[in-house]
Amino acid sequence: MELRKLDFQAGSRILPVGKRRIQFYEAGTGEPVLMLHGGGPGASGISNYSKNIEDLAKNFKVIVPDMPGYGGSTKGLNGKDPFGDLAATMFQFLDVLGISKTHVIGNSLGGACALRMGLEKPDMISSLILMGPGGVDTTRSFPTKGLSLLLDYYSGKGPSLEKITEFIRDYLVYGGLDIPPSLIEERYRSSIDPEVIQSPPLRRPRGIPNFKNLDFTRDPRLSKCEIPTLVLWGTEDKVNRPSGGPSLQKRLLNCDLYLFSKTGHWVQWERAEEFNSITKSFISFHSGSKTSGRI
DSSP states (O other): OHHHHHHHHHTOEEEEETTEEEEEEEEOOSSEEEEEOOOSTTOOHHHHHTTTHHHHTTTSEEEEEOOTTSTTSOOOOOTTSHHHHHHHHHHHHHHHHTOSOEEEEEETHHHHHHHHHHHHOGGGEEEEEEESOSSSSTTSSOOOHHHHHHHTTTSTTOOOHHHHHHIIIIIISGGGOOOOHHHHHHHHHHHTOHHHHHSOSSOOOSSSOOHHHHOGGGOTTGGGOOSOEEEEEETTOSSSOTTHHHHHHHHSSSEEEEEETTOOSOHHHHTHHHHHHHHHHHHHHTOOSOOOOOO
């Protein structure tokens, strides 16, 4: 896995996108599939999807960016409307690549970005696959312990290897799943990048947050969204509550829901083989839309 990951890194490129620079990896041919990572400390596209990229690239053209604020991309994110900022940048990114329509996979923060993209420009989205997406019923109760750890990572005494280890081992995955120490160490190093520390992409909002921008269930467009959507959620998710799955299925017009037992927040990692299989099947079933791309 580590050698494979190094191969991914070697194939990454950086493109100017508006006022930002976006680092991304691409592989495969066929209909484009944009894969958006989560928002935990030190996250990146490759670390999020290292168990999925190769398999999905056998059937599709996978595009795996580091979203703004993360990895090798430009740091900084609009704290007042993070989902909107990410979605706008990803649309700009697709335009630079010459892609007019794509399937979008999103985990956690990436799921929130994907859903926002679907609400903003549904004609550009062939299908959505959302794993424990953020922004679903988030204002109905206090944040989970896992989400609190994520939002407070840069607060108090600041980032530390101990804090990120606790978040990943105890809250990101179920039952202390064996996460390679090298992955934790890499994410820690990324989390203490001076530019990230100066402008953390996610942190607890100061003052009264704009709930309209942070909770999709307050957005009237949600109940009008017809994009084929697959929601995947671990029943033991300690970051975003699994109740968000039925909530999305109730509101979206064309939403399938799959709950993974004994699984936490990182479905694509914890249940990689099943995730790859159901994802390929869903995308293939909803393929055939007119897409175009040039790199």
